[in-house]
Amino acid sequence: MSTGTGTQAPSGDGPLSVRGKLLVLLAAVVVLATVAGVAVWRAAGRAEARNHVQAGGPAVHAGKVSLAASGPPRIVFRSMAWGPHRDELASVPAAAPDGPRTASGVTCLRFYAAGGTGICLQAERGPVNDSYRALVLDSRLRTTRRVDLAGIPTRARVSPSGHLAAWTVFIGGDSYAGTNFSTRTSILDTRTGVLQSTLEDYALTRDGKRLRAADLNYWGVTFADDTHFYATAATGGHTYLIRGDVTARTAVTLRSNVECPSLSPDGTRIAFKKRVPGLDPDAPWRLYVLDLSTLRDHPTAETRNVDDQAVWLDDATLAYSLPGDYGSDLYTAPAGGAGAPRLLASSALSPSRLD
């Protein structure tokens, strides 16, 4: 630091000598390094604690989990309960969702299964940071295909037949303190391996006019069959429910303010999260159900903020996640709007109903 041009004091001014300044810096670095070290050490301890079974948590044991389309009614989800099986796909009987869990040994961040096919969005440890991939699983949880992902997984769905899988990832934040995030939604044919890597390639029309925009984002696909699906498209600060065609690669907007749609098994209604005007911007979404024949919606009995793509357990019951003590908990609410929300399973995420 003393290689100045001679036009100024080599190292600032003030009463301290260079030596004194270096000592002050050294002392401060020691203190700050200690604070930093303690913070990392405590966080590491917390991370380690999650590998030990939590008191009062659900019982989890290793076993076989099947995604077969026929079989006993069951719910398969990502179990977030602390212990050796944390974040593994686990199965519970549909009749006893809060009972003992059978853990599969396959870890997923997000998951969905239908028609004997599962889609598992997974983190892969790299030398420095995690990368992400999508795994297509057969009914015995064997990986049949894998696709690298561009960002952090958020939504996953499989078509009722199990032939198509879709997922959404978040991409974002490469500028200084930047807050611009985008999504990418892909659809994969699980039989042929043909990947439509982004729905942004689809021809989207709104009110009969082709819509192109650099800020166009898609998320939350829900399949009607192996050709048609619904999803959310967003541009210019508005969200739209779209109906898409996988073969024609086209989509058309149906109405606005619909996010993370989920089609009922009978194909007549869509559960979605609605940005309700006047709510706290911290918690802007409520769980609503839309009737596709009238395009009219009604709220469910859940009054808390729901930031999830709901799942239909049957034609009358919705399941969704809310933040919980161990990550998230699953709740159910009647789709009709009456009744009250009920806890389905604690420490759980990404449920699929199979039977």
Add this chain to the structure above:
Amino acid sequence: MYVSESRGSTPAAASRTAARGPRPGRRSAVASTVLALGAVSLITDVSSEMVTAVLPLYLVTGLGLSPLGFGLLDGVYNGFSALVRLVGGHLADRGGRHKQVAAFGYGLSALCKPLLLAVHTLPLIGAVLAADRTGKGLRTAPRDALISLSSPPQTRGRAFGVHRAMDTTGALLGPLAAFLILRRAADGYDAVFTVSFCVAAVGVLVLLLFVPSRVREAAAPAPAGAAGAERPSLRAAVALLGRRELRGLALCAVALGLATVSDSFVYLMLQRRLGVPDRWFALLPLGTAGAFLLLAVPLGRWADRVGRWRVFVGGHFALLLAYVLLLTTVHSGVLSYAVLALHGTFYAATDGVLMAAAAGSVPAALRSSGLALVQTGQAAARFCCSLAFGAAWTAFGDRSALSGAAVALLASVALSVRLRPAEAV
């Protein structure tokens, strides 16, 4: 020493010397203040890039939030941030308080890091990030003024090159540090923010201890009108635009900025047009940063020799070439490396070099305001370009939008070559 060489020479002669730069074989060390400021930037960038790198992960997996639409206010904020920069520049010039204003800016950003531990909702996190960026806006112009004031005019290009290289090094190390912490402590975002704060605090301390609060212009051949005569008032700052040199420079920076497509669009185009695999998408900025890091010093030195203006305008040819490569229909992995290298070259040839060029046309007493003016003009122009580019994309598709940007860039370069401010050589 350049001081003695240039002292006594006429301003005109001095600026000719500045233009030609040091003769080959003549080397002098970079001023200690520049190294200190480089160290501050390096440390601060480690701190801020730690947060930037884990922020998406923290929001999505740590807090379980859907951060979409979160960036809607970015546009509004960009306008505000431009104002903040001008304010920072002006405050620094008043009474020569460059160090104090810079320290306030760095300090504000540092204090935002522990605040991230306390807020858990998108609006509040957005507010903290906005405060962080306000700190960055405030400190940029005073810092660049300090760099220019503490370096002899003949080697300003190199001084800025060294500073930008150190800055970029920090930006590359930050994400690495953050991910290593997450390796050690899964989901330890609070640890990342705490460490980020500690690192930022060290940066502020280095600034306070090792950057002098008063810098006399090194080897300043007081530009015509003599520094003493310029009182750092708001009016004087605005009157800077009356100076032909600076006006020409600012005009060119704005014209070129209007055709400079933002980084995120470049990466998006890279992926859409050249088919960069998804898994590499997050690493694209590293390519740009790597080239920037490697070339900042050589191009800064080169600018000192052949003329900063020439290198600054020339840097836009690198960008133009990157656009052209993005427009070709050839799909090849090599092409994406080339685009990133050109993108980094563009930054290395323009970012610090523009400041080095602008410093020569602003009297020392108004240095900070003058640099802020040029930076703000450029940033505002780039923002307008982003809006126009997005609109063109919507209306005509990405390829047409980029073709338009390429034509605009060519026109701006032609204009800049014609205008060619007097200082430039």
